[in-house]
Amino acid sequence: MKIELTIDPTCNEPKLIIITNEVTDEITEIMKLLSPDSLERVSAYTHRGAKIVEIKNILRIYTENKKVYIQTANGIAEVKLRLYELEEKLNPKQFVRISNSEIVNINAISSIDISKTGTIGVTLNGGIQTYASRRYVAKMKKQLGL
Structure with missing residues (x-):
């Protein structure tokens, strides 16, 4: 990939053009990374x-x-928002979809257990255990560099 930068003193606002x-x-x-729509925070609701x-x-x-839920260390x-709406706005270098119903924070993964049957167990910080579906294994491995 080539990157080109042009300095124009008359330019008032930066403009990014991708030619492909x-x-x-x-x-x-x-x-996604450069989009102004990317999320930094989200509104969440509890019984409180x-x-x-x-x-x-x-x-x-x-x-x-x-219903869509988020889990943090605090609960x-x-x-x-719908899961697909969140996925579109999340940084793909920080989050990976592991099944039709779940997205995990790559930085929160503490271990991955790849079994002989093809299932992948994912342990997150705090001992949270979840599983990746076979459909998403290849994408997950690519994003994690496995």
């Missing part, structure tokens, strides 16, 4: 009321009973 013959996964990831949660503090995001809270 096709949209690849790499281009899509770059666009609403609170703002920093994205970096989220261990995992999952669905259960048609679990519901969010009003």
Whole structure:
């Protein structure tokens, strides 16, 4: 990939142009990273009321009973966004989808157990145990560099 920078004293606002013959996964990831829509915090709701949660503090995001929840070291809270909406706005270098119903923070993964049957057990900080579905194993391995 080539990177080109042009300094123009008459330019009032930076403008980024991507020129490519096709949209690849790499281009899509770059666009997500540079997007002004990327999330830094999200509103979450518990029985005590609403609170703002920093994205970096989220261990995992999952669905259960048609609701979306985030889990941090401080507990679990519901969010009003859909899982796919969150995935579109999250930094792909920080979060990876491991199943149809779950996204985990890569930085919160403490260990990965790859069994002979093909299932992947994922242990997050705080001893939280979850599993990656076979459908997402290849994507997960690629993002984690395994």
